Amino acid sequence: MSAEIIDGKAIARQIQHELHRAVQAFRKRTGAAPTLRVLLVGDDPASHSYVRAKARTCAAVGVEEETLHLPAETPEAKLLSILQKLNADPGVHGILVQLPLPDHVNTQRILEAIDPRKDVDGFHPINVGRLALGLPTMEPCTPRGIVELLHRSGHSPVRKHVVIVGRSNLVGKPLMNMLTRKTERENATVTVCHTGTPDLAPFTRQADIVVVAAGRPNTLTGAMIRPGAVVVDVGVNRIDDPDAPRGYRLVGDVDFDSVREVAAAVTPVPGGVGPMTTAMLAYNTLLAACHQVEGLPLGTAPVNET
Amino acid sequence: MSAEIIDGKAIARQIQHELHRAVQAFRKRTGAAPTLRVLLVGDDPASHSYVRAKARTCAAVGVEEETLHLPAETPEAKLLSILQKLNADPGVHGILVQLPLPDHVNTQRILEAIDPRKDVDGFHPINVGRLALGLPTMEPCTPRGIVELLHRSGHSPVRKHVVIVGRSNLVGKPLMNMLTRKTERENATVTVCHTGTPDLAPFTRQADIVVVAAGRPNTLTGAMIRPGAVVVDVGVNRIDDPDAPRGYRLVGDVDFDSVREVAAAVTPVPGGVGPMTTAMLAYNTLLAACHQVEGLPLGTAPVNET
Numbered sequence: 001m002s003a004e005i006i007d008g009k010a011i012a013r014q015i016q017h018e019l020h021r022a023v024q025a026f027r028k029r030t031g032a033a034p035t036l037r038v039l040l041v042g043d044d045p046a047s048h049s050y051v052r053a054k055a056r057t058c059a060a061v062g063v064e065e066e067t068l069h070l071p072a073e074t075p076e077a078k079l080l081s082i083l084q085k086l087n088a089d090p091g092v093h094g095i096l097v098q099l100p101l102p103d104h105v106n107t108q109r110i111l112e113a114i115d116p117r118k119d120v121d122g123f124h125p126i127n128v129g130r131l132a133l134g135l136p137t138m139e140p141c142t143p144r145g146i147v148e149l150l151h152r153s154g155h156s157p158v159r160k161h162v163v164i165v166g167r168s169n170l171v172g173k174p175l176m177n178m179l180t181r182k183t184e185r186e187n188a189t190v191t192v193c194h195t196g197t198p199d200l201a202p203f204t205r206q207a208d209i210v211v212v213a214a215g216r217p218n219t220l221t222g223a224m225i226r227p228g229a230v231v232v233d234v235g236v237n238r239i240d241d242p243d244a245p246r247g248y249r250l251v252g253d254v255d256f257d258s259v260r261e262v263a264a265a266v267t268p269v270p271g272g273v274g275p276m277t278t279a280m281l282a283y284n285t286l287l288a289a290c291h292q293v294e295g296l297p298l299g300t301a302p303v304n305e306t
Numbered sequence: 307m308s309a310e311i312i313d314g315k316a317i318a319r320q321i322q323h324e325l326h327r328a329v330q331a332f333r334k335r336t337g338a339a340p341t342l343r344v345l346l347v348g349d350d351p352a353s354h355s356y357v358r359a360k361a362r363t364c365a366a367v368g369v370e371e372e373t374l375h376l377p378a379e380t381p382e383a384k385l386l387s388i389l390q391k392l393n394a395d396p397g398v399h400g401i402l403v404q405l406p407l408p409d410h411v412n413t414q415r416i417l418e419a420i421d422p423r424k425d426v427d428g429f430h431p432i433n434v435g436r437l438a439l440g441l442p443t444m445e446p447c448t449p450r451g452i453v454e455l456l457h458r459s460g461h462s463p464v465r466k467h468v469v470i471v472g473r474s475n476l477v478g479k480p481l482m483n484m485l486t487r488k489t490e491r492e493n494a495t496v497t498v499c500h501t502g503t504p505d506l507a508p509f510t511r512q513a514d515i516v517v518v519a520a521g522r523p524n525t526l527t528g529a530m531i532r533p534g535a536v537v538v539d540v541g542v543n544r545i546d547d548p549d550a551p552r553g554y555r556l557v558g559d560v561d562f563d564s565v566r567e568v569a570a571a572v573t574p575v576p577g578g579v580g581p582m583t584t585a586m587l588a589y590n591t592l593l594a595a596c597h598q599v600e601g602l603p604l605g606t607a608p609v610n611e612t
Contacts (some may be wrong), residue, residue, distance in 0.1 A: 021521065024592065055346070056475070108441070124435070125431075125435030125441070126431050126432045126435055128434075128436075128438050128439055129430070129431030129432055129433065129434035129435030129436070129437075131435075131438075132437075132475075132479055132480075133431060133434055133436050133475050133479075134475070135414070135431070158502070159502050159503070159504055163386070167487075167488070169439050169440070173439075173483070173486070174438075176482065177438060177483070180473050180479070180498050180500065181473075182473070182500070182501070182502065187500075187502035188502070189497065189498065189499050189500070189503045189509065190497070190498050191495065191496075191497040191498075192482075192486050192496050193495050194486065194493075194495070195463070195488070196359045196465050196493035196494070196495065197465070197495045203495065249592050273313055287522075
């Protein structure tokens with residue numbers, strides 16, 4: 001058997017299409033454009049490439065995006081004062097600080113300085129808490145994109161057993177809080193495995209859906225899943241490859257070739273979760289704008305309207 | 307085989323003993339007493355009995371406790387203004403609003419009106435978020451009490467598979483966020499089951515430790531666990547019983563008799579998790595006082611000092 005390859009790029013394009021319509025409608029209703037500011041500190045090449053992808057997606061859907069590029073040595077106090085200004089600016093609806101930040105900056109302090117209503121990454125503790133409590137909130141882009149990807153590819157997680165490998169604050173933890181909610185789109189039985197799990201395979205082999213966000217290539221192989229499982233690969237690892245044009249290539253956390261022989265469906269890297277994350281950022285910016293400009297409750301942007 | 311009965315009462319007494327010493331030391335260092343205010347609205351008999359237990363424990367360890375008893379018809383605005391005063395009072399270190407509140411009160415609004423630094427129940431979204439993010443915070447009393455109970459009874463959850471039945475904001479969700487943390491006392495592989503789980507037994511049968519917080523008697527029977535499992539029963543259900551002195555008796559979520567024949571250890575109801583929850587409330591009040599009076603980082607009250 002050779003698995004279906006879940007085309008995250010195509011699904012993200014579809015979402016962009018819907019978002020574009022919704023953004024146009026928002027502009028018509030309010031005369032304003034959903035507006036995002038990105039803070040990019042330093043010269044990390046991967047960060048620059050992520051930010052470029054975010055800017056492209058925003059442009060495609062009609063979200064006004066501007067990246068403030070700051071030198072690596074920017075003092076923390078300067079970042080905090082920029083955030084204060086953006087928080088106070090009614091023309092800015094979303095603020096994103098691209099991670100990682102340079103070592104001299106206290107990342108947590110920076111993330112907590114973002115107005116929670118403008119926190120389109122969903123990393124502010126109050127938004128993390130509201131997510132865990134099942135309250136409407138800014139939902140972090142990657143886990144939100146994963147749930148969206150599963151539904152739109154016909155692999156609903158509802159009442160399924162989802163095994164998450166990895167407990168990061170960016171993916172594993174929020175995804176666990178999201179998927180265990182009693183909603184019509186979630187309501188999954190969830191197992192969370194991590195570096196403290198003595199043996200992964202007995203867990204992953206039981207999953208209907210495995211989400212791997214461990215940050216390590218080959219964390220999941222075909223021998224570790226049951227036939228017919230759905231596999232979502234969140235990893236993005238740079239592997240040296242002298243034959244590749246840039247001297248490296250991107251691989252996920254999943255051994256794609258062996259998993260492909262056993263799974264019913266698998267997301268590729270690149271072209272799986274990545275484009276979904278970016279689409280969800282634009283979506284969150286629209287949600288934030290609807291909330292701030294129109295007073296709509298969070299999470300009620302009319303995106304799927306036809 | 308007949309399981310060990312984990313004596314939550316005795317373990318809570320031991321913690322009270324340690325807390326008493328720590329509170330005395332705090333009083334000596336600062337000249338102040340850790341002080342808790344409890345808001346009790348209405349006449350729910352179970353709530354009154356919980357609050358009495360909390361008051362007794364506080365008295366036993368030297369925490370100053372005072373219950374403000376308000377009539378069921380107290381308007382929300384009145385509760386909010388009381389909370390404002392308590393928030394502003396430097397002589398009050400912990401505030402607890404006994405749940406449930408009457409229907410005309412927005413519970414979430416009340417919980418969010420408590421200063422997070424005084425939120426000894428750990429229910430404020432910012433504290434819930436900090437817990438999920440692995441940051442120091444006020445940890446909710448029941449899940450915290452469960453982790454403590456497991457350790458002190460010799461059943462560490464570290465690197466074990468813990469299956470949690472129930473996803474409430476009071477127990478299941480925070481316990482899942484707590485046990486998946488990479489700490490020396492947690493670091494468990496966690497599965498969360500709930501009403502959306504089609505069949506519980508295949509999950510509970512694999513657990514090293516099962517925590518049942520479903521709010522329904524007989525949710526777990528002996529046939530649903532593996533021999534040697536450890537079972538923690540968080541349920542408190544009132545069952546009509548004409549032979550009992552009050553016309554009812556308390557049972558947990560676990561079918562104690564059948565589980566006892568299979569498990570290695572099980573907590574009783576009453577006398578298991580309940581006393582631990584109350585002890586943790588006094589502990590949190592001391593933590594809050596150390597933080598507010600002495601400026602200690604949260605979670606660093608010197609309780610186990612000898």
